[in-house]
Amino acid sequence: MKLPSSSATELNKVNLEHMVSMKDFSVKEMDNMMELMSYLKKAREDNAIPQLFKGKSVGMIFEAGSTRTRVSFEVAATLLGGHALFLSPKDIHLGGKESIHDTSRVLSRMCDIIMARTNSPETLDGLLDMATVPVINGLDTRFHPTQMLADLFTIKEHITDGRQLSDLTLAFMGDATDVCRSLMLTCAKYGMGFKQIGPKKYQMEKEWVDLAETYCAESGGRIEITDDVDAIKECDVVYGDSFYWVTQYDEKEERLAAFMPDYVITEELMAKAKPGSMLLHCLPANDKEEVTRGALESNYSVAFDEAENRLTAQMAILVYFTHKHNITASAETEAMHKEKIEGFLSQL
Known part of the structure; x- marks a missing residue:
């Protein structure tokens, strides 16, 4: 006979949602997350963030290190009144x-x-x-949805001429990384143009391009995978990422030889993009490799606004994925438990 659980938690929650990839969400759902981001960012500006994560904890498992993901989730939990636990493989x-x-x-x-x-x-x-409980993908080599939320929000913040996301074309310079894959699928859902510009050997796998094309058929988006650097001329957003990652150090020299200097984002390359285009980079930036410091520090670079918006995104994520399961005790219930516990303690 199986004994009944004595758990104090509400297990097997109805309609439990996870965040694995932005491809799992509708445009309306992504818009809702970004609208929540806008409210929380304004609240932060006013030093008036509502304590919507009070008494809650996020367990953060890190097999891979990160500056922005770790700091943004820890600070987000604190600002919202909650707590974050850092758990590396050596800790658990x-x-x-x-x-x-x-x-x-x-x-x-x-x-x-x-x-x-x-x-x-x-x-x-x-x-x-x-x-x-909800599981949030902070990056798993396939997808990086928390980065996507920050990226979309940052782009929307800097559109000042009334255009919509669907009016824009984004160029990703470099390898078919998890960020590249996530951007392609997200842009396709929004009806944006997306171009991966890089050497043929490092272009996006066909299965993911095919999936993006199915989204484009519904949204009106456009996908182009090319090794022609001049394709940047039609782009409103230029996006940079590392040419190699921590698991690819043995390929570093080969990769750098393939990508440099043609696919490095320089001020000269940015001058070829559409007038008023913006530069994003998910960071960390190897500014002697995939992007120059001059481009990164230019007046069209929003990379550090983008980095700050990782915090804005994580605040929204913690609230969005837990608010449906909030159980708020009545004043009477709180008073009853307080009386019982304090009464017991007074007799010790």
Whole structure:
């Protein structure tokens, strides 16, 4: 006979949502997240952020290091009245002494949300299998949805001439990274133009281009994968990312030889883009490799606004994915528990 659970948490929540990829959300849902971002950013400007994560915790699993993802989630939880726990592989038994499934079940009993930045899709998928709280993908080599939310919001903030996202074309300079893949799919959903500009060997896999094309068929978006640097001439947004990542150090020299100097974002290259175009970069920037410091510090660069908006995005994510499951105790219930506990303590 299976014993009934004595958990104090509300397990198996109805309509539980996770954030794995922006492809899983409708344009309306993404717009709702960004509208929430705008409210929270204004509240931060006024030093008046509502405590919408009060008494809650986010368990943050980091298999891969990050400046922006870690700091933004920790600060977001604090600003909203909650708490963030940093959990590296050396701090917990993830996939070692304890299975990923069991880790997910335990964290679900103690935390209100799980954020994972992993070195493999398998780790994220294992957490998703058993989680009974929302799981947020902080990057898993396939997708980077939290970055996408910050990117879209930053682009919208800097459109000053009345155009919509669907009026824009974005050029991604470089390798078919998780950021490139995520941008392509997100742009396609919004009906934007998207171009990956890079050497043929490092262009996006056909299966993902095909999926983006299906979104374009509905939205009116445009996808182009090319090695022609001059394709930047038609673009309103230019996006940079590293030509190699931590798991690709053994390929570093080969990759740099393939990408440099043609695909480096320089001030001269930006001059070829549409007038008024903006430069984004997910950072960290190797400013002697994929982008020059001059371009990064130019008046058309919004890379550091973009970085700050990682915090804006994480605040919205923590609220968006937990607010439906909030249980607010009545004053009477709080008073009843307080009286019982204080009465017990007075007798000790």
